[in-house]
Amino acid sequence: MTKERKDKLIDWLYLAMVILPYVICMVLKVLTTPGGEGISITGAHIYFEIPMPLMNLCITEVQATSVAVIISIFGLCLYMTHGIKVVPNTKRQLIAEWVVEKVNGLIKDNMGNRYMAFAPFIAAIMAISAFSSLSSLLGLFPPTSDMNIVAGWAILVFILITYYKLKGGLFPYVKGFFEPVPVFAPFNIIGEIATPVSMSFRHYGNVLSGVVISTLVASALNGLSQMLFSWLPGFLKDIPLLRVGLPAILSVYFDIFSGLMQAFIFAMLTMLYIATGFPEEEYEKRQAKKKKKKALPAA
């Protein structure tokens, strides 16, 4: 009996861990957004700055939301895997297993069995991207519409791609830039650098464009309803009635569909870039050579 109660308490704690960070972020946002500013398109609000070499580290609402997203996902993981059993009897365990199996299947289909260790990483990319984009539904500034955030992920992916390319040896990697003819070297280098840039810009641009269009439509509807309903008595004329409806439909596309789509695309591209960038033949040749070298002194 007491154990049951304890389990229930822990469940509630985890659920609070999922929800509370968002609530705190929303409260922070409401408290720090100056009233009567009207509709404007700006970046995230800066809470404070920490002096650092080169440039100051700005702690903005984006950083706060990112941390909230991470804590929330952490809480979700703990909640789903709490009281996990060999024979599942809870819905959340089924969901957790479904997620793990789906991600594993995705990796197996797109990358192959060699990369199964990537499953948590791909899941992390998908989760952080989707949760960040969806946080705009709560009125928060979506972290994915800040280029720095997405650029960070893209750079991490780029590091991984390069690491896997270098597994085939430094020389084949460098040689790859001078193919098919040495004249192509600058283009190849640009193409290489373009990978993280395009990844980050694609994702961030999609989400930000959604924010911009939503804001524009909202402001246009604001003006329209002021024009049409200025004859209404009292406070009624201050309510932008036309803003009811259409922004919600736009939100379904820009916040939910586009956000999830971009999360999926980002994860897919990560998988494909890493899997295709890995020079399998060179790697195996190198491993064989290493084995030979190891075997030589013994013989």
Next chain:
Amino acid sequence: MQSLDIISVNIWNILLSLVNLLILFLILKRFLFKPVKKVMNERQAQVTAIYADAENDRQAAADMKQEYETRMATAREEADGLVRNAVQTAQRKSDAILADASQQAAHLKQKAENEIQLEKKQMLSDVKAEISDLAVSIASRIMEREVNAQDHAEFVDQFIQNVGEQQ
């Protein structure tokens, strides 16, 4: 309150988000994938064990069936052999009994025949004696005098001999 520009690059923010993603990766690995995988592997092991048990049981059942069938076959053969033996023994015994019986019958018949022969001879000799007596009495009556049986024995014998030949 200050805001960032809509497009701004800040390397520290980039680094921060990179680290954030790494942290989330570690969290997911440790707190989602590890327990779920552990449980799934355990389940897999259980299922494999159950299947192995079932296979073992099936194998044992098949073995038992095989053994039973072979035993049944040998038992049937044994029964057949027993029956055949019994039939053979009975046949032999009945043959022996029959042979015995026929032999005895033949023996009895022989004995009976012998006895008949003997009786016949006895009767013949009796008849001879009677006839001779009869003949003597008839002859004495005819001759009106006593015939000495002793004297005419030769004659009577001859007569009887003739009668016997005429018969």
